Amino acid sequence: MIFFPLQLIILHNNQNETHLLRQFGIIIRIMVVQLCNLKLKEYMALVHFKGTLMLGFSVLNLTFSIVATLGNLLVIRALWKASSMPATLKNLFLSLAVSDLAVALIPQLVLGVNIAVIVQMVASENYNFDVFCPVFLTIYLFFIISLVSASYLTVTAIAVDRFLAISLHLRYQELVTSKRVNMSLVCLWLTSAIAASIFLSIPEPHNLTVVAVIEFYGLLVTTVVYVHIYRVVRHHQNQILTQCQLYNDQAMEVLKAKKSALNSLCVYIFFIACYVPNSCTTILLLINNSSMSFILANHVSVFLILLNSSLNPFLYCWRYRELRRNVKVTVKKILRITDSG
Numbered sequence: 001m002i003f004f005p006l007q008l009i010i011l012h013n014n015q016n017e018t019h020l021l022r023q024f025g026i027i028i029r030i031m032v033v034q035l036c037n038l039k040l041k042e043y044m045a046l047v048h049f050k051g052t053l054m055l056g057f058s059v060l061n062l063t064f065s066i067v068a069t070l071g072n073l074l075v076i077r078a079l080w081k082a083s084s085m086p087a088t089l090k091n092l093f094l095s096l097a098v099s100d101l102a103v104a105l106i107p108q109l110v111l112g113v114n115i116a117v118i119v120q121m122v123a124s125e126n127y128n129f130d131v132f133c134p135v136f137l138t139i140y141l142f143f144i145i146s147l148v149s150a151s152y153l154t155v156t157a158i159a160v161d162r163f164l165a166i167s168l169h170l171r172y173q174e175l176v177t178s179k180r181v182n183m184s185l186v187c188l189w190l191t192s193a194i195a196a197s198i199f200l201s202i203p204e205p206h207n208l209t210v211v212a213v214i215e216f217y218g219l220l221v222t223t224v225v226y227v228h229i230y231r232v233v234r235h236h237q238n239q240i241l242t243q244c245q246l247y248n249d250q251a252m253e254v255l256k257a258k259k260s261a262l263n264s265l266c267v268y269i270f271f272i273a274c275y276v277p278n279s280c281t282t283i284l285l286l287i288n289n290s291s292m293s294f295i296l297a298n299h300v301s302v303f304l305i306l307l308n309s310s311l312n313p314f315l316y317c318w319r320y321r322e323l324r325r326n327v328k329v330t331v332k333k334i335l336r337i338t339d340s341g
Contacts, residue, residue, distance in 0.1 A: 036133040038204055039141065042295055043115065044129070047122045049292050055119050057303055061112030064310045068104030071313030072097045078316070078326035085322065086165075086173075088181045092158045093316065095185050099151040100309035107144035108306045114140065138200065146196035148305055149214055153188045155271050156218045159225040166232050205289040208282050215279045219272070226268055266319055274308035277301040 047054050075097045079090055114132070121127065161181070165172045195214055199207045278301035284294045316323050 036137045039137055040129055040132050043118050047119050054115050058112045058115040061108050065104045065108040068310040072101035074327045074330055075313040075316050077330055078323045081326050082322050087178045088176050091181050092161055096154040099147055100312050103147045103309040110140045142196045145199045146192045149192035149195050150189050152218050156222050159222045163225045163229050166229055205286055208286055212282050266315055270311050274304045278305055
């Protein structure tokens with residue numbers, strides 16, 4: 001007799017939990033639909049506001065989607081064949097190249113097609129946009145936030161890795177192992193997916209806070225790290241000759257680390273140029289999210305972020321001799337070009 005009431009209590013609690021989860025799911029679904037409709041209205045307003053400019057963005061996104069796809073595929077193959085690059089740095093660059101490739105194949109391509117279709121529908125006075133919401137735009141928003149965040153945080157991780165390499169010297173290989181780097185990359189990608197889910201679950205403009213926090217964190221950490229790298233490089237400049245005379249092996253390790261840090265700094269400069277405008281326009285939208293000028297400026301800054309996925313492959317090939325050589329070999333094989341003589 002004593003188990004019957006307990007079973008009723010447990011059943012009642014399970015029913016309450018199920019009911020709460022169902023209600024929570026309904027609330028999240030409503031928020032996602034509202035966000036989707038809001039973004040769709042933004043696109044329509046921008047097309048009416050600057051139709052020619054939006055069409056230009058569509059063409060640029062489609063063009064650079066192809067450039068980023070081909071470039072990152074070549075870089076991934078080059079990285080896979082690279083033998084002189086440290087395994088930890090190679091894994092970080094592979095993560096960045098994969099995220100950039102995914103950005104080109106999903107959000108950038110979808111954005112280009114999306115804008116082109118909306119421009120065409122508005123021009124033909126067809127305002128039946130049900131096809132976009134809630135599934136199509138919601139998937140696009142999830143992937144653009146998650147993949148761009150993964151790329152963004154990977155650049156930050158590369159900066160931290162180069163700082164450790166140039167600061168720890170020979171202890172770097174002992175402390176920074178492939179296993180630890182891979183675990184960090186898994187956490188990084190999971191964080192990006194969680195951030196995208198939170199962005200979709202919070203009504204605008206509060207969800208912009210998620211974007212602002214991630215961008216502020218990445219910019220702060222990366223900038224501080226590269227300031228330290230610059231100071232370390234300056235500190236070791238006067239000691240290189242002595243190190244080469246007394247400890248040739250250690251000096252070579254230091255020189256390799258410094259060169260790698262400067263190569264990564266080149267990536268960081270373009271990273272800042274592509275992401276800082278979006279940070280500024282996000283702050284402007286938090287102040288006034290109804291200004292068409294601010295909304296247009298934000299969409300321009302989003303294009304710059306997506307453009308970063310096209311620039312990174314060229315930065316790798318330009319700054320790293322082995323990657324440049326591997327890419328040339330691959331391109332020659334594709335085009336069936338043989339070296340003369």
